[in-house]
Amino acid sequence: MNALVVAIDGPSGSGKSSVSKGVARALGLAYLDTGAMYRAATWWCLDRGVDLADQPAVADAVRAMPLVMGVDPSAPTVTVGGTDVGAAIRETAISAAVSAVATNLAVRDELRRLQRAAIDAERASGSFSEGRGIVAEGRDITTVVAPDADVRVLLTASEEARLARRALDVHGSADAASVEATRDQVLRRDADDSMVVQFHTAADGVVTVDSSQLDLPQTIEAVLSVVRARG
Template sequence: MSADRDPAVAALGSPLVVAIDGPSGSGKSSVSRAVAGRLGVAYLDTGAMYRAATWWCLRRGVDLTDADSVSRAVRVMPLVMGIDPAAPGVHVDGTDVSEAIRTTEISTAVSAVATNLDVRSELRRLQRAAIDAEREPGSFSGGRGIVAEGRDITTVVAPDADARILLTASEEARLARRALDVHGEAGEAAVAATRDQVLRRDRDDSAVSQFHVAADGVVTVDSSDLDYEQTIQAVLDVIEQVAGRPQGADPAR
């Protein structure tokens, strides 16, 4: 994607930083990516960074219960995060791990890494650096800004973002979405197979970050009864209302 060709970009003016938090299955990754594309800005999937760190540790034979070993491994992890919303790849030590980090193996193990406070400190440092870089003219977005999403972006990583949004949904809706994503259907068996993974991840991560209730100044968007396009529009509406910026225009409209 070239942000220079997006008709919505010229109206943005100064760099726009959008922070989006939410629980598993809320749709934050797909929606944030789409919003970034429509605004012509960069996109940062911070959850993928924790998954990449988990992949790196497992491939190096690091015991995930050994917090010190995990944090040492993550500090030297050669991570390159793609920030193009059209193709946000993830590379570790030159290997494209975009698909590998979405496997059940990683989903089951990631909480052990994501709840490591030293790891969180290191990855937050990288996240802030990525956000700050997109305020500069020589960046991917040309200084237009970024949409960053994850667990504690609105409160810890980018509390000064122009728009801060908590994207949430009912447990039923979140489980159905994740089952559809992982198993290709959202029947009773698929939802049951996904339940532990989703709820346990949220429970574990809630010990180190708050993403179920909006903090002061954070706007909640409940997507329980919204489809994908409606959720994207709801987020764009918040950005316009809160940040005083015009919505991105979908070229297909």
């Protein structure tokens, strides 16, 4: 399957990143985590002392951001100005601030431009996939960034399942206290992002995969089945 583009969207805790990496590995494709790009932009602005409430200043900073996304699904990287920020962008301070950047429409325009460029590069002769294609995941990949993708999937799950997964990821436990500690971060981020992009309901031509009752391998297989059905 040459130059295959798989677009996967979904809310927080739906398993987008893990599933997308698994699908990319199975198909020998590149992998693009667009959510990490918004996190990297947040890290860059905070590191440079940019007031996130100053939307024009944030947009200017992001346009100048020297971002490099590593697209190997087995070892994806995020580098800004030569600094590996892969761990730093997952810290609580970034999670708490990223919505201010992700809802900045000028920032979204710039990062969407970069995302389309990354997808087009892997369609051609990408450094990782050698032109075989890419799996890109985020909030608006199926509808805005790559509405012409060969396969478009909305990956969803119940609120209970999403909170438990994120709690396990962040706190190492899905007990009641961990779930409650994660609730605000997950639901607030989804609510904030819903103001600028729709990712709770599948658009026409987008296949919904509900992972509420599926484990990771089963969810990966469900998405691969959608790819195979494309023919």
